[in-house]
Amino acid sequence: MIFRKVGCSADDLPSGSGTGISEANMMLYLSVIENRTTELLKLHDAMRQDDEDYDAGRPSRPAGGSTNLQIKLPSTVEDYSDDEEDDDEDDQRPFTREELKAKTMRGISKRQKSKKGKGQGS
Numbered sequence: 001m002i003f004r005k006v007g008c009s010a011d012d013l014p015s016g017s018g019t020g021i022s023e024a025n026m027m028l029y030l031s032v033i034e035n036r037t038t039e040l041l042k043l044h045d046a047m048r049q050d051d052e053d054y055d056a057g058r059p060s061r062p063a064g065g066s067t068n069l070q071i072k073l074p075s076t077v078e079d080y081s082d083d084e085e086d087d088d089e090d091d092q093r094p095f096t097r098e099e100l101k102a103k104t105m106r107g108i109s110k111r112q113k114s115k116k117g118k119g120q121g122s
Contacts, residue, residue, distance in 0.1 A: 006036045
């Protein structure tokens with residue numbers, strides 16, 4: 001429950017709010033949550049400002065000393081490049097309908113064969 005996750009308790013509610021959340025007192029709960037999250041955001045902003053002030057006092061890195069970090073993310077698409085023939089990649093013209101159908105059928109049959117081969121070993 002968000003009410004507890006942000007550090008609120010029943011003591012933060014006005015008296016007479018009841019013991020549980022209902023339609024009648026929901027706005028009181030939301031108000032307490034809003035006030036607490038505002039306090040947390042102000043605290044976070046103050047801490048971040050202190051960090052920036054601390055970093056401003058530190059000597060900066062030399063211009064040539066910075067590193068450019070590049071991360072290559074893995075693909076979410078299955079890679080069948082090992083199964084494909086290299087000469088298909090060199091062909092830059094659009095395929096005809098028959099060529100597309102033949103290529104698709106070759107790919108499907110290769111995948112089925114590889115799945116059958118993997119399934120037999122288990």
